[in-house]
Amino acid sequence: MVPNWIEQRAALTPNRVALTYKEDRWTFLQLANRSKEYAQQLKNQGVQTGDRVAIYGQSSSQLVMVIFACMQLQVEMVMLNLRLSKRELSYQIEDAQVKKIIVQDELMKQLPEVDVEFVQFSTIQQVCEMAVPVNSWRKDSTMTIMYTSGTTSKPKGVRQTVQNHLASATSSLYNTGLIEDEAWICTMPIFHISGFSMLCKSILHGVRIDLYEKFDEEKVVAQLIEGSATRMSVVAVMLEKILSHLEAIDAKVSPRFQLALAGGGPIPKAYLQRAAALHLKVAQTYGMTETSSQTATLSNEDALRKIGSAGKALMFNEIKIEGTSEPFVHGEICIRGDHVTPGYIGQHAHLPTTVDDWLHTGDVGYLDDEGYLFVADRRSDLIxxxxxxxxxxxxxxxxxxxxxxxxxxxxxxxxxxxxxxxxxxxxxxxxxxxxxxxxxxxxxxxxxxxxxxxxxxxxxxxxxxxxxxxxxxxxxx
Amino acid sequence: MVPNWIEQRAALTPNRVALTYKEDRWTFLQLANRSKEYAQQLKNQGVQTGDRVAIYGQSSSQLVMVIFACMQLQVEMVMLNLRLSKRELSYQIEDAQVKKIIVQDELMKQLPEVDVEFVQFSTIQQVCEMAVPVNSWRKDSTMTIMYTSGTTSKPKGVRQTVQNHLASATSSLYNTGLIEDEAWICTMPIFHISGFSMLCKSILHGVRIDLYEKFDEEKVVAQLIEGSATRMSVVAVMLEKILSHLEAIDAKVSPRFQLALAGGGPIPKAYLQRAAALHLKVAQTYGMTETSSQTATLSNEDALRKIGSAGKALMFNEIKIEGTSEPFVHGEICIRGDHVTPGYIGQHAHLPTTVDDWLHTGDVGYLDDEGYLFVADRRSDLIxxxxxxxxxxxxxxxxxxxxxxxxxxxxxxxxxxxxxxxxxxxxxxxxxxxxxxxxxxxxxxxxxxxxxxxxxxxxxxxxxxxxxxxxxxxxxx
CATH class of the missing domain: 3.30.300.30 (ANL, C-terminal domain)
Known part of the structure; x- marks a missing residue:
């Protein structure tokens, strides 16, 4: 068991700013209280602790409240990807057998016709009394479900437990540290583990999230220059836009900014060199849905010396190359740690995710003689x-x-x-x-x-x- | 299971300074390697994984190596208090049924005559090949045993597991953050949880320990003024000496210094006011052997506003007052969290430590209307x-x-x-x-x-x- 993160955080730092979105801002206490109102509305709609719901919404403060409300009630969340076709959505909704679909009003028309009741954001955002939250969370209970495609089969619903998210946020904290007045820029979709994990870090670490509706290089660059945020996550295509914009306006990044975590595939060497020239610290990471975000990270100090590497396993994570303990020998990358999913749901629930606690990723790579991971080939033919x-x-x-x-x-x-x-x-x-x-x-x-x-x-x-x-x-x- | 902390830390930050003692310093890699040599010598003396040994030594780099060697082999350590009489030592050694007593050569004469073999530090500090360490540690295995007296009975040997120490270090990290180039001043005895927990933080957080043979206010104050360390733990009597010395030489504490954690009973108001005037940030804590150090901490910002309080439960810890949920009502303080001991050893092994996962401390206190803990009366008649x-x-x-x-x-x-x-x-x-x-x-x-x-x-x-x-x-x- 672990104490309710949201309530605990609100008790510890009630007046610290937790979230900004457009012109609005919320403290941790406001988030906690507002999410309990949302939770009460969810209960009024028949959603109970232990139920499974799907969530379909764009990044917004409302979406955050919906998610926190589900956490308050310990409701399992199937995070639907906004880019999916109706056919793909149907499959996930049916496979997950959700009780309700919580949907942003404007996106109703994008959803397929399915035999599940919808609950619109406008219904649950009404002010009301606050629900009594679940005060102790089971570590093994499922917090989120995210679908990931397999090499040969239909997408599989990956369970991410309270423990998985907690282990991920903790390893990240041990890795990067925590200074005063931290703030993460969140431009990654929240239905992705990259975005969702930031929400978890926000509550757990007590840091502010500057939530973007969508990626906007001008706004991001302005924050980097003024040092109003300290960290962010990027994929290569975002990083390139940030670099180009910084170069175009001939500006450098503030020393207040700590680190950009770069995930979702390899970052070209040239980007890292350009980032260094602009004083933008970048750390390459290796993570996936099945590990609730980062498993390994290349520290910024090693960025150019170990170019192409995803770094070393974080404090509580382990990486091995199947069938070898020799450096430079290629093999399947296997991962162990409390951040590794306990399994799938739906039609793939019977499939094991680990062998002796080791997740077999399907990715091919090697460890060099200093233990740095190099990912040679993503999961078979992953694009x-x-x-x-x-x-x-x-x-x-x-x-x-x-x-x-x-x-x-x-x-x-x-x-x-x-x-x-x-x-x-x-x-x-x-x-x-x-x-x-x-x-x-x-x-x-x-x-x-x-x-x-x-x-x-x-x-x-x-x-x-x-x-x-x-x-x-x-x-x- | 959790990866071997020492090896993992040495892999992540091999060249960072881990420990200073007098004129010497060791990096994390040097500590890891040296502790594996010590471990091999322990094996040569017949000490095996899963064995239980007693350790009797003054704070020194050798003592740290002995402890790390025991961790490398996952040997249970009974930490003997240097201040105990021979009669008290005999009782603990017999109750714990240790296989060996690892003792600093100079302290041999202080030990009682018991039917257990001694291994002197000089024997195991010989350079030799490195032992193969235990690479995955069971979270529920006992790392240390510290004796604490009961109200009515003989001292009880409290088990502190890998998980207990890990939870404690993690909660502390979530509470205080982690900046670049952290260093803890360690003047607390290592056979106490206050000192031992610093060793754990050092490995886990990757921070340097400046280990003192014994408390020395002049040296400590010099470090505070120059900002060569960032944190320390104190008890009231040490704090007073530090304050007096700072006042005597009319000096202020460097802003690099982050926080002094004050435990072991209440700190007089006057000390806190003097500390504030000297720019020394002090946070009162509430902890005990059974919780592997801190359970609650009063943040420095609240130090004067909530004078007399031990603060709030850390992120993953819970505190309740038995029999009431009302503010300001006195009752027994109960604690829940992964840092709570699973039980005793020896003749008290049958006694439960928790009821429904709650540790009943015997201390009496109350929570105020903002959830701050006030300890009114230590465990019954604890002095x-x-x-x-x-x-x-x-x-x-x-x-x-x-x-x-x-x-x-x-x-x-x-x-x-x-x-x-x-x-x-x-x-x-x-x-x-x-x-x-x-x-x-x-x-x-x-x-x-x-x-x-x-x-x-x-x-x-x-x-x-x-x-x-x-x-x-x-x-x-």
């Missing part, structure tokens, strides 16, 4: 585009279901802006245009998953056993 | 003298065993220097001098437990049931 994970299998599955398609292979191709973009290689059984297939994808997939290019081919590369080899697809170009 | 806990029952038990004594009552009386000192009220059955009784006490008790005054009385105050009422003893004066 990372602008920080979003895309599994070829998902796109292949959609395209294969089209009547004109006989077989299809998808891989990532380098893209200047997004890092990578998916490309499809299609073997037809009857004539169809590229536009028709693209429209079919747009209907069934999140926009970022729609192949940027579709190539018609006569044959797909296969190994002796007939298995399609995605890594050879690019040779067809 | 705190210079930060050391003294239980009247222990002294009474010794005096009662003297042939001339019929009955005895002991209580604490205010003392300008030590806060409190024990006083004995003795009912004789045959004539004996005060000096004889004092000599008898000196033979059987640690020096700080020997009554400062012995009063011969005709009657002891008793309640209707004949129970001696220690709180009425002072009325006999």
């Amino acid at each position: 990372i585009s602008g920080g979003e994970n895309i599994y070829p299998a998902e796109i292949e599955s959609v395209l294969s279901s089209h009547e004109a398609v006989e077989a299809v292979g998808v891989c990532g191709l380098p893209d200047e802006k997004w890092g990578q973009c998916p490309a499809a290689f299609v073997l037809l059984k009857k004539e169809v245009s590229e536009d028709v297939l693209r429209a079919f994808c747009e209907e069934n997939l999140a926009k970022y998953k729609v192949p940027k290019t579709i190539h018609f081919v006569d044959e797909l590369p296969r190994n002796g056993a007939g298995k399609m080899m995605r890594r050879k697809l690019h040779e067809l170009l | 705190i003298s210079g930060g050391e806990n003294i239980y009247p029952a222990e002294i009474e038990s010794v005096l009662s065993s003297h042939e001339a004594v019929e009955a005895v009552g002991v209580c604490g009386l205010p003392d300008e220097k030590w806060g409190q000192c024990p006083a004995a009220f003795v009912l004789l059955k045959k004539e004996v001098s005060e000096d004889v009784l004092r000599a008898f006490c000196e033979e059987n008790l640690a020096k700080y437990k020997v009554p400062k005054t012995i009063h011969f009385v005709d009657e002891l105050p008793r309640n209707g049931a004949g129970k001696m009422m220690r709180r009425k003893l002072h009325e006999l004066l």
Whole structure:
């Protein structure tokens, strides 16, 4: 058991600013009280402790209150990705068997028709008496569920427990320290672990979050220059925009700013060199949904010396390379620690996530002679585009279901802006245009998953056993 | 399971200075390696993982290596208090059934004759190959055992697990933050939880310890003025010496210095006011052996506004007053959290320490309307003298065993220097001098437990049931 984070934080630092969003700001006590009002409204709508709900909203103070209200009641939250297609949303909602979908009013029309009741934000944001919160939280209870795609199967709902989020925030604190008047800039989506983990850190560490509706390099750069925030998380594409803007206006980052954590795939060397010139400290991280954010981080001091590395395992995390203890030998990256998910929900609930407590990531990498992790190859054929994970299998599955398609292979191709973009290689059984297939994808997939290019081919590369080899697809170009 | 702290820390910040002692200094990597040599020597002496040993040594770098070597092997450490009499030491050594006593050579003669083998520091500090350490530590395994006296019984050996120490260090980190180049001044005895917990913080937080053989206000004050350390722990008597010295040389504390944690009983108001004038930030804490150090801390900002309070429970700790949830109502202070001991060893192993996970401290206090803890009365009749806990029952038990004594009552009386000192009220059955009784006490008790005054009385105050009422003893004066 662990004491209710929100209440404990409100008791410890009631008057400290917890959250800013646009022109508004809330203290920890205000957040705690407001979230208990939201919680009461949720109860009025029939939501009880232990229930599972889906949440669908853009980054906003309202979304934060909804999330904190669910925490106050210890309700499991399925964090729906705003970019998903209706088909993808349907699948997740059904797989998770949620009791309610809590949805931002303006986004109602983006949701699929499903046999689940909706609760709109406008309903639960009414002022009312405060609910009695759950005062002791079970460490093993599920706080959030985030879907992540597998290499060969349908997306799996990953459980993230109270303990997982706590371990992640604690390891992060041991790693980066905590100075007075910290504030995180949050431009990452909250339905992602990268954004959600910041909310957890905010309550646990007692630091302010400057929440952005969406990434805005001008505003971010202004905060970096004036030193009004101390930390942020970025993916490569954001970092590049920040660097370009700093360069364009010929400004340097304030020494008050401590660190930008860079996740969601590798950061190009050139960016790190440009960041150093602008006094922007950047630490590369390696994390995933299954580990509730960071497992390893490369300290800023090592950023240029160990370029390309994701650093070392944080204090309470362990990394090993399957089948070897020798440096520089490639193998599957395995992770152990209290931040590792205990398992999946729904149709994948029976699948193990760990072997002897070790999470087998599917990512390939090695440790160098000083113990620094280098990720050589993301989970099999994972494509990372602008920080979003895309599994070829998902796109292949959609395209294969089209009547004109006989077989299809998808891989990532380098893209200047997004890092990578998916490309499809299609073997037809009857004539169809590229536009028709693209429209079919747009209907069934999140926009970022729609192949940027579709190539018609006569044959797909296969190994002796007939298995399609995605890594050879690019040779067809 | 949690990764071996020492190895993990050495991997993360190998070249950071971990420890200074007199003219010497060690990095985390050097500490890790040297402690593995010590560990190998311990193995050569027959000490194995899971064994229980007693440790008897003064604060020194050698003592730190011995402790870290025991951690590397996951050997349970009974931390023997240097101030105990031979009789008290015998009891603890026998109760704990230790396999070996690891002893500083110069202190051999202070140990009682017991049927346990000694291993001298000089034996295990020989350079040799490094032992293979235990890489994953069980959270529930016992790291240390410290004896604390009960109100009515013999001292009890309190188990402090890996998890207990970890929870304590983590709560402390969440409370105080962590800046660059932190260093703790350690003048508290390492056989006390106040000192031992600093060693844990050092490894876990990656901060330097400036270890003192013994408290030295001149050296401490020099560090405070130059800002070469950032934190320390004090008891009232030390704080007063620091304040007097600062006042005498008319100096102020550097802003680099972050905080002095003041434990071991209440700090007089006047000290806090003097500290504020000298720019010395002081935070009152409430902790005990059974909670592996701090449970609550009063932040420096609240120091004068909430004078007399021990502050609020740290992030992951909970405090309640038994039988009430109303503010200002006195009752027994109960504590819950991962820092609470799972139990005792030896002849008290059967006694429960908690009820529904709540530790019943025996201390009486209340929470005010803002949730601040005020400790009204220490565990029944606990006497705190210079930060050391003294239980009247222990002294009474010794005096009662003297042939001339019929009955005895002991209580604490205010003392300008030590806060409190024990006083004995003795009912004789045959004539004996005060000096004889004092000599008898000196033979059987640690020096700080020997009554400062012995009063011969005709009657002891008793309640209707004949129970001696220690709180009425002072009325006999």
